[in-house]
Amino acid sequence: MENCVLFEDQHLLIVNKPAGINTHRPDPYTTDGIYDWFRKTPGRADLSTLHRLDKETSGILVFGKTTLANQSLTDQFAKRKVKKTYLLLTDRLETFARSEKDSFIVRGQIIRDGNSYHARELNIPSSPSKTRRIPDLAETHFKIVEKGRHCILLEAHPLTGRTHQIRIHAAWKGFPILGDELYGGTPFGGGLCLHAFQIEFTHPATGEPLCFKVPAPFSTENAWGIAKRAVQTRNAFYSPDDQTNAYRLFHGSSDGFPGVYMDKLADRLLLSTAGSLSNSKQSSQILHLAKAVLAESKATSLWQKTLLKQPGKNSLQESSAQLILSNQKTQEQSADFAILENGIKYKLSFSEGYSFGIFLDQRENRRRILNRSLSPDFPLCGSNLNEPLELLNAFAYTCAFSVCGAKAGFHTTSLDLSRKYLEWGKENMNLNGINPSEHDFIYGDVFTWRKRLKNKGRLFDLIILDPPTFSRSKESGTFKAERDLPRLSREWSELVKPNGFMLISTNCATLPPRTFEKTLLQTLNSSRRVLRSFFATQPIDFPASSEEKAYLKTLWVQLS
16 A cells, blocks of 8 residues: 555655645544555654645655654755745636746735635835745746646746645636636646645755655646546555555545445446436436546446445345446456455455445454554554454444454454345355354344343453444334444443453444544443543545545444
């Protein structure tokens, strides 16, 4: 997952940030920024942010790893010794039609007005000795690089580092950046065409001059589309070489197309749509997008399923994914296949109804179990792999959590109200060289079996609760996550060993994350003292936005 790393040594980490990813997480309840993502990887717990790029801006970011690097780069930025070059596209050809200058300087004050910014002219002479003392001064040097038929490519050299500086200056002078709707730019499916192309500075330890360049993902003749952007963003973090070949490639509104989701599952692409393609007014646009993603991702076939509000009311065929396009000419692809995630194999099937065998948004939680680490400074169930540990996976589904637990040294107990899925879980264990007979599989109602396990005196080092948002059974009645999850968590906490852990998760979109965390902590503290907690949301390939909010909520707790 290191495809976007340009350079790394003891002091520095230089990366190529994709568009659509924040520099850092804007609040604790949304998806990771690139800084947060790298901090979770080995040897980078002390990573520091030295400068930032807007979410929609791609290009070079420099992170510090040592105190020396942080002090040196902070000083270089403050003294304007760091040289940054950006590339941008604008479609406002008329702005430059009568100009004979290929380079020019924009200088002015950038003023904040509520949640937006604007530029205004300086009211005093712009000599260097005076302008440096002006508050909110911003200066950008622009240079025309290439004139195309429809767009102009420019370089931008910001001498100061104000918020949205290049975007504001470009719009102020009549050439807003293509895709920058916030500042009057032409709407564009490829996103914001602004890229941090080059950075020059001095190495903090050796004093050696360093220069890094990354080509822009757009040009005057080939502005990127939303399909290419989505695939490039994911490819920055996932590749076949990192033992993960299953992840989300396109996530609805966050990637520019509401109601459309696409998953890369080994060599297949699964298209999920809010409505049937045959009844959709946008069916041709959706299929065009899907085929573009198929080509960019180099998948061999395209499958489609409709997102159903009540999957259980549809027939097996109606709810299963259907093959709609295949690049394989010699043989038809089977509906059953295997994927690889963090080096673990899982069986999937497109012929078993609505659920195909795994929830990709739980990848990071499975990794935490596999590595027995919630974060660099928060180990899970100790570091001694020889300890006899017990894991209970309630609502086990196809036992993906259990497989990771078994690989991490736990004896696992998988509990589910479906014999089919428990058998599927045994197949997943066999795929990974784990003997299912050495682990427990319980068919039955989770609520009833809690009482039985309690009466037997069973205690566990880790209990996983990832219930459906809504369920109904004859024995326990109706369960609604938004209403009943705290009670369920408190009841199961009685079966956690001293200093043991719980993973409590839900994808209930109507339950606000702050309420989820606060209510669970209060409820658990009423019966067991919470020693430590760790909140997590969905992984970086499920990006959140104002239109497509983060829905997955997970609370890890260690109990007294």
